[in-house]
Amino acid sequence: MRIYVCVKQVPDTAASIRVIEGKRIDERMTFIINPYDEHCLTEAAKIRDARPGSEVIAVSLGGPSARDILRSALAMGAERSLHIQSERPHDAMETARILKAAIDLDGKPDLIFTGRESIDSCGMQTMFRLGALLQIPVLSNAVDVDIQEGEAFVSTEAELGSRLQYSLSLPCIIGAGRGLNTPKYPTFPDIMKARKKEIRTLDLQDLRFEPSASSMELLELRTVAEDRTPRPIEGDPDTAVEELIRILEQEARII
Amino acid sequence: MMQQAGVFIEETDGRVKDSVLGVISYLRQKDVACCAFVISGSPGGHAEQLGAYGVHRIYAIEFQEEAQARNPQFKARAVAEAMQAAGVTILFGQTSPTGRDLLPRLAALFDAPLVMDCTEVDLEDLTVSTSAYSGKTEALYRVRGEYLFFGMRPNHHLKKPAAANPELIPFHAKHRDANGTAFIGKTDTADQGRDLNEAKVIISGGRGLKNGENFQLLFDCARELEAAVGASRVAVDEGWVPYTMQVGQTGLKVNPRLYIACGISGSVQHFAGMKTAGLIIAVNTDPKAPMVKNADYYLLGDLFEIIPKLTQKLKARAVGKKTA
Ligand SMILES: Cc1cc2nc3c(=O)[nH]c(=O)nc-3n(C[C@H](O)[C@H](O)[C@H](O)COP(=O)(O)OP(=O)(O)OC[C@H]3O[C@@H](n4cnc5c(N)ncnc54)[C@H](O)[C@@H]3O)c2cc1C
Numbered sequence: 001m002r003i004y005v006c007v008k009q010v011p012d013t014a015a016s017i018r019v020i021e022g023k024r025i026d027e028r029m030t031f032i033i034n035p036y037d038e039h040c041l042t043e044a045a046k047i048r049d050a051r052p053g054s055e056v057i058a059v060s061l062g063g064p065s066a067r068d069i070l071r072s073a074l075a076m077g078a079e080r081s082l083h084i085q086s087e088r089p090h091d092a093m094e095t096a097r098i099l100k101a102a103i104d105l106d107g108k109p110d111l112i113f114t115g116r117e118s119i120d121s122c123g124m125q126t127m128f129r130l131g132a133l134l135q136i137p138v139l140s141n142a143v144d145v146d147i148q149e150g151e152a153f154v155s156t157e158a159e160l161g162s163r164l165q166y167s168l169s170l171p172c173i174i175g176a177g178r179g180l181n182t183p184k185y186p187t188f189p190d191i192m193k194a195r196k197k198e199i200r201t202l203d204l205q206d207l208r209f210e211p212s213a214s215s216m217e218l219l220e221l222r223t224v225a226e227d228r229t230p231r232p233i234e235g236d237p238d239t240a241v242e243e244l245i246r247i248l249e250q251e252a253r254i255i
Numbered sequence: 256m257m258q259q260a261g262v263f264i265e266e267t268d269g270r271v272k273d274s275v276l277g278v279i280s281y282l283r284q285k286d287v288a289c290c291a292f293v294i295s296g297s298p299g300g301h302a303e304q305l306g307a308y309g310v311h312r313i314y315a316i317e318f319q320e321e322a323q324a325r326n327p328q329f330k331a332r333a334v335a336e337a338m339q340a341a342g343v344t345i346l347f348g349q350t351s352p353t354g355r356d357l358l359p360r361l362a363a364l365f366d367a368p369l370v371m372d373c374t375e376v377d378l379e380d381l382t383v384s385t386s387a388y389s390g391k392t393e394a395l396y397r398v399r400g401e402y403l404f405f406g407m408r409p410n411h412h413l414k415k416p417a418a419a420n421p422e423l424i425p426f427h428a429k430h431r432d433a434n435g436t437a438f439i440g441k442t443d444t445a446d447q448g449r450d451l452n453e454a455k456v457i458i459s460g461g462r463g464l465k466n467g468e469n470f471q472l473l474f475d476c477a478r479e480l481e482a483a484v485g486a487s488r489v490a491v492d493e494g495w496v497p498y499t500m501q502v503g504q505t506g507l508k509v510n511p512r513l514y515i516a517c518g519i520s521g522s523v524q525h526f527a528g529m530k531t532a533g534l535i536i537a538v539n540t541d542p543k544a545p546m547v548k549n550a551d552y553y554l555l556g557d558l559f560e561i562i563p564k565l566t567q568k569l570k571a572r573a574v575g576k577k578t579a
Pocket residue numbers: 013035460461462463464486487488489490501502503504505506507517518519520521522523524525528538539540541544556557558559
């Protein structure tokens with residue numbers, strides 16, 4: 001089986017974000033692999049290990065930091081990887097086209113994993129667009145995946161924690177949710193081995209795709225002010241709870 | 256001419272969700288005529304409720320077989336067909352589990368822009384406000400396309416009645432190709448908690464709760480407040496409560512009027528999921544906790560003392576009101 005995993009570099013979740021020129025963020029910070037993509041890699045490795053002759057290929061679109069992320073992906077079990085070099089931002093329509101073109105150039109997928117969303121832009125749509133372009137089925141927010149002959153049985157998480165079960169014909173695309181597995185982080189030998197694995201570089205010019213007639217353009221990025229002024233609720237527990245109830249009633253107006 | 260937009264209707268317990276009515280009210284205030292798309296077992300397409308909020312037309316989508324209504328691919332195709340039949344090119348939905356599946360499928364079908372977690376949409380100059388970088392920044396996008404899709408942030412706009420007399424149009428979905436996707440079944444979870452996305456009040460617990468049984472304290476209090484119960488990632492990772500209760504960067508993004516955080520330190524990742532709450536109240540023993548420093552109110556104290564006391568006083572108050 002040939003399994004592609006789309007991975008994305010995102011700013012470290014604890015990092016503070018500095019906006020430059022009202023349009024970009026200051027990228028002098030630590031980037032991490034999108035947390036949902038770690039579930040993808042762990043699941044892909046598990047499926048591969050159960051099927052001799054299978055391989056996992058990590059794919060990433062981005063600048064130099066995408067290479068670091070691909071190294072992490074290789075350490076988490078991918079055999080090899082594709083780095084589509086680009087320094088400029090791409091909207092969701094274009095991203096899906098680029099990923100499709102890169103995968104087409106590399107080989108025929110049996111399975112493609114993406115995270116259910118990337119935690120920076122939270123577009124939540126790349127997998128569906130990729131599916132439409134490849135004309136293969138897609139499910140996102142998967143919490144259980146079982147690959148059988150020509151078919152994937154997938155459970156997704158829906159409203160109020162209920163679970164929906166589906167079967168998808170292969171090839172298909174699965175968006176990993178957090179309940180899918182516990183990510184298997186690399187050991188030191190994994191990291192050493194990853195250094196020798198291949199990162200194939202693709203240039204955007206080498207990829208062929210029809211541009212979309214639609215577009216999404218970022219006009220402005222603003223830091224959100226943290227403007228709460230904390231006030232204490234004081235007194236012994238009884239007094240404090242009375243005051244709390246007053247706040248619920250008169251300020252929050254929920255009782 | 257008056258602008259026209261579609262709204263995808265989500266329901267809970269056979270009623271239209273309040274957050275969806277909020278989106279309809281928002282569009283009405285902008286003088287946009289609303290066309291509702293309903294996929295529902297309930298007859299009548301919620302005409303009465305939708306009419307009370309100013310919806311002009313209702314497309315009640317019906318399937319040939321029940322299983323098709325459960326198939327996300329059929330559902331998306333059916334809404335796409337209904338939009339075309341209605342001449343609607345702009346569709347609003349919600350950033351909810353339903354919207355997260357349906358809207359990107361539709362956007363992919365039409366190769367159209369989609370922005371999720373929107374707070375404001377300007378249909379004149381086609382700009383949209385949304386959050387980026389886990390709520391640390393706000394982004395303004397311009398969208399272009401023959402079709403446009405927006406997933407609104409739940410509860411950002413509140414519902415306001417505006418009576419209309421909607422035309423009800425039954426619509427039979429024709430599309431027959433499931434595109435390799437088959438629905439097998441549904442398992443409901445044992446917990447019948449409230450929907451965190453819809454909740455106006457949320458009370459959440461973290462490591463400070465110490466174990467899963469203690470969450471009962473929050474559930475008891477939540478009953479009095481008509482609140483939903485949320486949790487930090489630690490409480491989920493410890494196995495105390497299910498993942499569906501996790502609030503934060505890698506959990507749910509919630510937008511209640513009131514968020515009470517009990518025994519939660521207030522990490523950046525937790526804030527990413529609740530920083531837009533109207534009012535934040537922290538109950539914590541540590542005056543230096545970030546939750547305390549970034550709340551509107553903080554109560555320094557032991558949650559095991561404070562929360563049961565709160566529940567008890569709320570109960571007494573409710574009884575007092577009834578007899579009064
Ligand atoms: C990539 C990534 C994604 C993450 N995503 C999320 C996410 O989505 N959601 C999330 O919540 N976290 C997330 N985290 C984890 C986050 O960094 C914190 O570890 C977590 O939020 C801490 O949980 P906590 O506040 O319950 O525990 P702690 O930080 O241990 O805080 C416990 C608090 O309880 C207080 N306390 C203890 N006893 C009492 C008592 N008796 N009465 C009152 N107060 C008491 C303490 O003073 C303390 O402030 C993520 C982390 C990473 C790296």
